[in-house]
Amino acid sequence: MKIVKQSFKFLVLAVLMFLPTSILAINAGGDGGQISGKQEVEEYIVHHLKDSHDFNLFSYTDDAGERQHFGVALPVILWSSEGLVTFMSSEFHHDDNGQVIVEKDGLKFTKIHSKIYELEKGATAVEFDADHHATNASKVLDFSITKSVIGILLIGLLMLFWFSRLAKQYKKKQIPTGFGRILEPLVLYVRDEIARPNIGEKHYRKFTGYLLTVFFFIWILNLAGLTPLGFNVTGQLAVTACLAIFTLIIYTISGNKDYWMHILWMPGVPIFVKPILAVIELVGAFIIKPFSLLVRLFANISAGHIVLMSLIAIMFTLKESLGVVGATSLSFVLSFFLLLIELLVAFLQAYIFTMLSALFIGMAVAEHNHEHDHEVSSDVEDVRGDFI
């Protein structure tokens, strides 16, 4: 009986592991019909990496040859040339090439490559130039509840639910039970391994809340990106930029006198070097640090999605040379192992983002108790050395 139960558990686990690949494969059925060529795979992957205005679970072609989509339409909220315009994304009828024109309040909108354009007055159809850029339409500010926004909302609510329940548990007992027992060591991990050593014993409490939020937010969203739901929130530049700018604002606001001193008027170096160093330090603090944060997360997650989807696409691209069974099994095996690596990357990127945020904050609030005479060694590297 026990063996049966265990093998059943294993089976469930195996199915769960393969589920993302299998359903993404269904998903890879694409918007414009069955996908078989390399060009179409590439286009599909590029399309997936972008944000989407509707939450499409899968699509199929019915007996009548019509393309059917299974999913949820999401609200589109636009700030157009004449103010706020809202409608449901279903009005685009899953078109992504500027074919369907939606008319609202006398304004015409169309969607090209996941971006919503407003047509110029009097235009009835989108005209494209040689590079496939629309010539008679311009982008509008798009505050739509896109798939990424839904992802952020869902994960945010999930986090609130999990952690407020954990918080409530502590009121009744000292040691949490159930799922809280999994969450508690993670919280402790972020506090004791990321916040405390990088920021320092004296100041870490103030920033732990932010670091914990960011860590779990990125990690869970990374993991959600590996599920069949196909979120790609942490692969959106806008989202990673938002997170990086939060970190930038926090370490800029909480920077102490020493920090600004080291940026603007580096002690311990000849006077003519100071302005040059100030420029370098300013660029480092305001451009390089946030960019390293936002690009690293974006690039890692996007790359993971691209490779995973390419491996899944082996099913279609190598169907002719390897046969259906050969291509499918090769695709399954490769994407399974990549999925395992991506599970690691999901954690690693959350860790690195949080870790670097903590490090930057730590550098800004570090207190120097050594005197700066004319030592060349007392620069930011020294501070960094103190905390690693």
Place this chain on the structure above:
Amino acid sequence: METLLNDFSPGLFVVSTILMLALIALMVKFAWKPILSSLNEREEGIQSALDAAEKAKREMANLQADNERLLQEARLERETMLKEARELKTKMIADAEEEAKTQANKMITQAQEAIVSEKKAAMAELKSHVAGLSLDIAEKVVRNELSNKDKQLELVESMLGEATLN
């Protein structure tokens, strides 16, 4: 780079910023603050319990050391007492021996003295007795001699004869 910039959606940036701000605020208020303070509390509790245990251990060790010291002292005391007793015993035995010896000597001397005096008395008595006996015998002899008057006269004659010679 151009595609990247093209992909950057300002709308999504604004929406995610607002959502993140809300999420951070809510998480800090409803989750992290209570969780972290409870964890701190618990850690402090554990720390104080550990400290208390350590203190109790130290006290225990102190107590044990005290006990050991007391035991050691008691042992030493017992040792000295035993030693003293032993010394006392030997001293008493020696004293007793000494006294017995002197007593014995004294008794011996007394006995010797008594013997001597007894002997003297006996001798004296013996002497007087012998003297008495001698007198009696002499008396009897003399009486016997004197009963014979002729002989007495003869003797007196002889004695007188001697005396006249002088």
